[in-house]
Amino acid sequence: xxxxxxxxxxxxxxxxxxxxxxxxxxxxxxxxxxxxxxxxxxxxxxxxxxxxxxxxxxxxxxxxxxxxxxxxxxxxxxxxxxxxxxxxxxxxxxxxxxxxxxxxxxxxxxxxxxxxxxxxxxxxxxxxxxxxxxxxxxxxxxxxxxxxxxxxxxxxxxxxx
Amino acid sequence: xxxxxxxxxxxxxxxxxxxxxxxxxxxxxxxxxxxxxxxxxxxxxxxxxxxxxxxxxxxxxxxxxxxxxxxxxxxxxxxxxxxxxxxxxxxxxxxxxxxxxxxxxxxxxxxxxxxxxxxxxxxxxxxxxxxxxxxxxxxxxxxxxxxxxxxxxxxxxxxxx
Numbered sequence: 001x002x003x004x005x006x007x008x009x010x011x012x013x014x015x016x017x018x019x020x021x022x023x024x025x026x027x028x029x030x031x032x033x034x035x036x037x038x039x040x041x042x043x044x045x046x047x048x049x050x051x052x053x054x055x056x057x058x059x060x061x062x063x064x065x066x067x068x069x070x071x072x073x074x075x076x077x078x079x080x081x082x083x084x085x086x087x088x089x090x091x092x093x094x095x096x097x098x099x100x101x102x103x104x105x106x107x108x109x110x111x112x113x114x115x116x117x118x119x120x121x122x123x124x125x126x127x128x129x130x131x132x133x134x135x136x137x138x139x140x141x142x143x144x145x146x147x148x149x150x151x152x153x154x155x156x157x158x159x160x161x
Numbered sequence: 162x163x164x165x166x167x168x169x170x171x172x173x174x175x176x177x178x179x180x181x182x183x184x185x186x187x188x189x190x191x192x193x194x195x196x197x198x199x200x201x202x203x204x205x206x207x208x209x210x211x212x213x214x215x216x217x218x219x220x221x222x223x224x225x226x227x228x229x230x231x232x233x234x235x236x237x238x239x240x241x242x243x244x245x246x247x248x249x250x251x252x253x254x255x256x257x258x259x260x261x262x263x264x265x266x267x268x269x270x271x272x273x274x275x276x277x278x279x280x281x282x283x284x285x286x287x288x289x290x291x292x293x294x295x296x297x298x299x300x301x302x303x304x305x306x307x308x309x310x311x312x313x314x315x316x317x318x319x320x321x322x
Contacts, residue, residue, distance in 0.1 A: 012173040059222050079240050081253040090263050092242040102251050104265040106286050123284040125267050
């Protein structure tokens with residue numbers, strides 16, 4: 001299995017996350033935009049996930065929750081800027097446990113022969129916001145989600161790949 | 162007249178613009194959210210401005226144009242993340258002359274006794290996008306807009322201030 005790479009330069013409000021998948025980009029795009037697939041990988045283990053709304057169009061809004069074993073929920077919401085497509089998804093992102101702090105996520109799916117390079121480019125309003133995410137074990141959580149996504153992609157991908 | 166301050170650290174996808182105004186924050190908020198006022202200051206001289214749409218609510222979208230003397234237009238659009246209020250306006254921003262490049266603008270209005278400190282915190286998807294804005298004379302353009310806003314505020318503010 002490939003691994004997830006994190007770039008978080010000091011003193012800059014940005015994180016760039018990359019991961020190579022043995023899957024076509026259309027499948028990865030579907031996994032990011034079909035709520036039935038999203039709930040199967042986006043929450044890091046052992047959290048579960050529910051989706052309140054997912055208006056997949058330019059200007060549409062989305063909201064979902066992660067749930068821990070004690071029934072505590074962690075809710076997130078945002079907006080899609082531009083029409084989401086395999087060429088890219090641009091969205092705002094806010095964790096409701098820390099209202100008023102917004103980041104901008106740009107997700108791209110680049111075909112590289114038989115594999116697809118997934119990139120999450122995340123910019124924050126401040127370096128402090130970025131650092132707080134890093135201190136909240138973002139790297140571990142996102143890495144775990146990416147592993148789950150790789151497992152889902154393997155189950156969904158054509159046998160020939 | 163006060164002046165506009167720019168902070169653009171090297172190698173970081175961010176610009177922070179501040180300007181102190183001799184005006185109450187509610188007036189400055191109005192100037193940012195009433196299209197009839199917006200067209201009086203937002204375009205740098207000698208451009209004029211028209212507003213296509215300005216849906217001032219959480220998830221609402223906006224689009225406007227700047228026009229030069231030869232009738233060429235420069236269009237911009239984006240979305241409001243969260244309910245715009247005097248506490249702050251968070252919006253996505255895209256120049257249609259360079260589609261697919263999106264920035265996140267956070268505008269705040271902080272009362273400081275008789276004056277208000279306006280801050281535009283702008284984060285870009287990449288340092289290259291930020292640098293391109295800086296090379297496109299962003300500092301001069303925004304400074305000019307801020308001067309126009311100061312003039313508008315002086316005309317609108319109560320005589321007692």
